[in-house]
Amino acid sequence: MNGADSVLQAAVGAGVDVCFANPGTTEVHLLGALDRTPGIRSVLGLFEGVCTGAADGFARMSGRPAMTLLHLGPGLANGAANLHNARKAASPVVNVVGTHANRHLNQDSLLSSDVSGLAQYFSLFVRETRASDDAAADFQLAYAAAVEGRGVSTVVFPTDVQWGEVTRSQPHRCREPWAAGFDAGRVEQAARELAKDNAVLIVDGAGLSREGLVAAGRIRAATGCRVFSKRQPARMESGPGVPVIERLGYFPDAAIAQLTGASTVVLAGLDEPVAIFAYQGGPSHVIPDETVVFPAARVTDDVVGALQAIAEIVDAKGKVAAEPAKPVDNGLSALIADVLPEGAIYVDEAITSAPDVFEHAVGRKEFTYLGLTGGSIGIGGPLATGAAVACGPERPVVNVQGDGSALYTLQALWTQAREELNVTTVICANHRYQILSVEQQRAGITGVSPEVEALMDLRSPEIDWVNLSHGFGVPAVRVSPEELPAAMKRAVAEDGPALIQLDIPAERK
């Protein structure tokens, strides 16, 4: 058995069954081992950002890490932006990266670079293995770190570690992930805080699962507290019997308005939420200075257990629950919410075109929400791909995308076609980086010249998504908002992926 075989056997032993791969020359021995190791489904991405975003989507839907297989520093670099999103989503991902043979590492060859240094950018665990005997154990450590820490691990295998014989009969460290728990003292304190007038509970991570939201709903009903999520949580459930909670606003002024007057903010599954950007004269923090901030559970804790324990404590009290605010209708959000199929996985990367689909659909329909956790656009297609791999054809995936953001990782369409995934991509085609215009207005910049205006404009030439989609083998149509319901019905009814270019009339932009 060589080092590569021992890595793949450790992966299967840990429960890994999917590998999102874009390998190269330094990974051929790992490919050979993949060939000899049953139990891992290999899914090819044409660009590494597809692989890493798919691993994030897989983790969000399955709760387990997938592995990626990437080629040296540049391959890892191409996957970095979506690994940033995975980090912010607290998604466990294990990157397996090949590199030069130990003796070749310090040569200034074409592809020499600081792979481990790069991996620090998004990883909570980085290991570069030096000996074939350590390969399996290093994989196990990386896997355990990703699961326990809810984040990205990267383990780098030189080619000689891959091809070298393993001499030990078993890995010298046996390492399984520790189960998550929660702090009982904090739970009691949280219950006291939430019983105060004008208390707020903000929930993230596993707390936005069905069980977590039910517990949060019990807390709300008992204490009268208000309950929020972040604007773009990694995953949140909606459906019959699932309490509806409000998302904090995108811009800091909106979030501040929601939190003004709060006596206490209890955090379950997250650190203090802050403004996405700090504006000139504007705040970094959205929780008022005078408000008590009490962290009840970290994202790595058993957040559901903590919420259920709080609910047990406060249940007897029985105050009246506050109702979440009703959404403002911008037309397109309501329309898309209407056509969202029952049981869908809804991926939200429409940015400005359809920002409130969640508010329009939540409570009315059963669906799972997946958000843009790290603000790095170009995750929608990859995330949808990974979610579909995790859940199979029974759950339709609807990826609602801005056209600008979809262009970063459009290669995901091909993987959806090859794997015959049940993904419908709705491209909200406003042919603009509209968020930039919004932010320029906020910054007081007006009267922009045609040359700078062109940097926000995706026309000249206009991008034709039907052609792009056909190029990757995905059936596609172009529709007006009025034609969307019929197109969505057809797309979901047919096997495999589909793309709908939704032209946005000028009055809705």
Add this chain to the structure above:
Amino acid sequence: MNGADSVLQAAVGAGVDVCFANPGTTEVHLLGALDRTPGIRSVLGLFEGVCTGAADGFARMSGRPAMTLLHLGPGLANGAANLHNARKAASPVVNVVGTHANRHLNQDSLLSSDVSGLAQYFSLFVRETRASDDAAADFQLAYAAAVEGRGVSTVVFPTDVQWGEVTRSQPHRCREPWAAGFDAGRVEQAARELAKDNAVLIVDGAGLSREGLVAAGRIRAATGCRVFSKRQPARMESGPGVPVIERLGYFPDAAIAQLTGASTVVLAGLDEPVAIFAYQGGPSHVIPDETVVFPAARVTDDVVGALQAIAEIVDAKGKVAAEPAKPVDNGLSALIADVLPEGAIYVDEAITSAPDVFEHAVGRKEFTYLGLTGGSIGIGGPLATGAAVACGPERPVVNVQGDGSALYTLQALWTQAREELNVTTVICANHRYQILSVEQQRAGITGVSPEVEALMDLRSPEIDWVNLSHGFGVPAVRVSPEELPAAMKRAVAEDGPALIQLDIPAERK
């Protein structure tokens, strides 16, 4: 004047006239400044790897840095793979990246990440500016470092540095790049080494310009030494009166065969060339152990001046020059060499499909060669884009691309369409990652299962480049090898970009 204005004025003052941009919210004040600062042409890329690869192409053809404008850590990450190539090409590039306001930097917001840490991966100079008064000077330092060090500089501007008022009347450090020189003592020693029997001269960097090659040719004629370049130099000229030199082989055995018996290897414009990969039982080094290795000039030196000085010393001696070896004809390489237009800029990213176009065209035609310097595939389209921006429509750019490598950065086609660039992309469509099959054979891995075989296969579904190209607004045709000459003629004759999908018959794969 705010900090952003001072940065753009410093850029124009340094001679920057092109900005390859993919900005976001943290760059809106830099956009505002772009608007107020005449003299910089802004070119939008739909993906950051297009911007960074284009900046590399611009630098290779103009000899000057372009700036990029990128959005926070994830934007820089998406540009990193082609910045790796730029680093290996010794191309000066100045990345300008926005980040959060100073007071917001340590908040765990959506887009918070270690931008400067990431930039270390490919940069020789990294600076994160803290005060508006330092912004112009920091840009100047970054620019000077890129030019003097022939590499990538990254300067990061928090939003408050951009919007804050500059209070100094001029930057507090005035910094212009130092001119490159060369070491006269080394030149004399190099002349003595090259006069030995079986001497070899390896040339890179500016030494592969017309003037550098003429000087190398004089040295060869005088001493009888053999002259080589690396396999994929950043840039090399061919044309009337330009001596023809041989490229070292791709695989180490080929390079070793070329260098066996060399008494001395003199290096001009590079460090010791090594094997791209180290194989099982194979070497890291391609220069024999017993050979003297003498560095005559670094890539940051005046390599042309050094070669001319060596030529002056050895000229009197007058030995008979060795002729470079003739290329092996694989059919497709010769065909593409035949159709290469006179005066073209030829971008070489065809990997396995047409590896010897250079050998077939060199000396017969006037053209400029641009190679894949860092082995990170997906540079062809961006490199061609930047070269065309640098040289204008008079010089046709022909980007010969493998289909696998082209898929990493296909968004470059749109920028070519928008800017009406004279770029013809030839997609050598073998529908495979053929290099992986070659490397598997070298590693002795045979009898691969269909699942692993599928990781090297770009069929099912087959990618249709005509559709993809039309999607981005670039006219496209699909041809057989026999139809290539007519298609190339049409593509070059018409204004703006074109794409040719060249189907490779089975017998030529």
